[in-house]
Amino acid sequence: MEKQTVRVGLMGFGTVGTGVVRIIQAHQEDLQKQTGLGIEISKILVQNAEKSRSIPSMEKIVTTDVHDILDDEGIDVVVEVIGGISQAKDYILAALDRGKHVVTANKDLMALHGGEILQKAEEKGCDVFYEASVAGGIPILRALVEGFSSDRITKMMGIVNGTTNYILSKMSQEGADYAEVLKEAQALGYAEADPTSDVEGFDAARKMAILATLGFRVPMKLEDVDVKGISRVSKEDIAYGKKLGYEVKLLGLARRDGEAIEVSVQPTMVAKSHPLASVNGVFNAVYVHGEAVGETMFYGPGAGELPTATAVVSDLVTVVKNMKLGVNGRGMVAPYKEKILKEDSQKLSKYFLRMVVADKRGVLAQITQLLAEKNISLEQVVQQPYNNGQQAEIILVTHSAAKGDMDAVLTYMEEMDIVHEIKSCYRVEGGE
Ligand SMILES: NC(=O)C1=CN([C@@H]2O[C@H](COP(=O)(O)OP(=O)(O)OC[C@H]3O[C@@H](n4cnc5c(N)ncnc54)[C@H](OP(=O)(O)O)[C@@H]3O)[C@@H](O)[C@H]2O)C=CC1
Numbered sequence: 294m295e296k297q298t299v300r301v302g303l304m305g306f307g308t309v310g311t312g313v314v315r316i317i318q319a320h321q322e323d324l325q326k327q328t329g330l331g332i333e334i335s336k337i338l339v340q341n342a343e344k345s346r347s348i349p350s351m352e353k354i355v356t357t358d359v360h361d362i363l364d365d366e367g368i369d370v371v372v373e374v375i376g377g378i379s380q381a382k383d384y385i386l387a388a389l390d391r392g393k394h395v396v397t398a399n400k401d402l403m404a405l406h407g408g409e410i411l412q413k414a415e416e417k418g419c420d421v422f423y424e425a426s427v428a429g430g431i432p433i434l435r436a437l438v439e440g441f442s443s444d445r446i447t448k449m450m451g452i453v454n455g456t457t458n459y460i461l462s463k464m465s466q467e468g469a470d471y472a473e474v475l476k477e478a479q480a481l482g483y484a485e486a487d488p489t490s491d492v493e494g495f496d497a498a499r500k501m502a503i504l505a506t507l508g509f510r511v512p513m514k515l516e517d518v519d520v521k522g523i524s525r526v527s528k529e530d531i532a533y534g535k536k537l538g539y540e541v542k543l544l545g546l547a548r549r550d551g552e553a554i555e556v557s558v559q560p561t562m563v564a565k566s567h568p569l570a571s572v573n574g575v576f577n578a579v580y581v582h583g584e585a586v587g588e589t590m591f592y593g594p595g596a597g598e599l600p601t602a603t604a605v606v607s608d609l610v611t612v613v614k615n616m617k618l619g620v621n622g623r624g625m626v627a628p629y630k631e632k633i634l635k636e637d638s639q640k641l642s643k644y645f646l647r648m649v650v651a652d653k654r655g656v657l658a659q660i661t662q663l664l665a666e667k668n669i670s671l672e673q674v675v676q677q678p679y680n681n682g683q684q685a686e687i688i689l690v691t692h693s694a695a696k697g698d699m700d701a702v703l704t705y706m707e708e709m710d711i712v713h714e715i716k717s718c719y720r721v722e723g724g725e
């Protein structure tokens with residue numbers, strides 16, 4: 294007899310797992326109409342079976358033994374939302390070994406071991422989808438893989454970490470200090486008790502590695518992403534940036550020139566005229582430029598129970614549709630392009646530079662001369678008294694310059710007597 298219901302083993306009943314149950318329950322009829330099959334959650338793996346759950350009717354199917362899911366031949370699909378790397382990886386590989394399809398929200402795992410997991414899925418003829426892993430509820434992975442399949446993407450810029458965007462937005466709107474806003478973000482539950490992976494940019498870097506792999510169709514690794522976090526962004530930088538027409542954002546950048554690629558995550562001065570500059574609070578956004586399509590932008594909630602669960606359940610719907618058609622495991626295209634990473638001399642961008650210098654005649658001339666020697670010209674220059682007029686503060690915005698040249702200039706400036714302190718240096722995007 295033909296299957297009437299697809300049975301799902303849900304691993305994890307926390308924020309996302311609870312949302313998955315709620316959406317499947319609330320939208321059962323719609324899901325059935327779209328797939329032609331019922332979707333039933335058969336078992337839920339948790340760590341603590343004694344914990345009371347916000348959907349008490351599901352408590353009876355909770356288990357702490359992963360084999361209740363893995364060894365149940367009636368379970369067709371595993372949804373992994375426990376998080377973490379080692380156990381989640383073992384469970385997913387074991388599920389694939391048993392011919393079960395997988396949906397996961399786990400960016401940490403997919404950024405590090407996505408290649409191995411997808412290879413195993415291909416061998417076993419299984420689907421693995423992970424839309425929720427990048428920018429939560431925004432269907433950006435599907436857009437890259439399906440919506441832009443006919444195009445060649447040249448640039449992606451993403452605000453893909455809600456915690457840091459919340460912190461930078463508050464610093465900008467209220468002129469508040471980093472440490473102060475971080476505490477507030479922790480109290481509101483946006484930042485983790487240990488916020489390192491958010492504020493040091495690692496969470497965003499994992500998401501950018503996934504975006505670059507799918508967007509450029511090259512096997513990008515996490516270590517290919519240059520990462521710098523926001524812990525050294527000061528309210529002064531934000532205030533000066535604003536005066537010159539910029540908002541500071543933790544920006545993930547993936548850019549292709551010819552076949553050479555660069556991927557980075559760093560605090561960046563984003564021109565106020567660019568739509569990314571207006572993305573505030575915990576919201577995420579991804580800007581995608583394609584050779585044919587031109588500019589596009591995707592905006593929405595990057596986290597949270599129901600937005601993230603929407604992405605998970607939509608992936609589940611795709612798995613079920615594929616099951617009906619008998620085409621699981623055939624839709625995935627492994628990255629097929631050779632990875633060519635840019636040298637620093639090929640990474641071009643404008644820069645914002647703030648420094649404290651001696652207040653003497655000719656200082657600005659010496660600095661512009663040094664920049665000119667490296668072919669770096671200036672777009673904006675502001676000079677003002679500093680430290681009660683005993684020193685001067687110079688803020689520069691350059692025209693496009695190579696990262697290698699800019700790094701060389703900074704190293705040289707550190708040795709110059711007239712340069713007392715380099716306060717900050719940011720990449721500038723979005724003003725072209
Ligand atoms: N929260 C969000 O907004 C987003 C989350 N994600 C990703 O989704 C995944 C889940 O996140 P989230 O729901 O927030 O996490 P939670 O911490 O809220 O929930 C984790 C769940 O998994 C269970 N669990 C954890 N470890 C194990 C284990 N070793 N064995 C069995 N069960 C385990 C926990 O059990 P118990 O309940 O008993 O403690 C809990 O039910 C992560 O990969 C995260 O990065 C992605 C995008 C956004």
Ligand SMILES: N[C@@H](CC=O)C(=O)O
Pocket residue numbers: 429453454455456457483491496595596
């Ligand atoms: N910690 C992440 C949660 C979603 O991935 C964030 O702040 O964006």
Ligand code: NA
Pocket residue numbers: 424425426427428429430431432433434604
């Ligand atoms: Na998404």
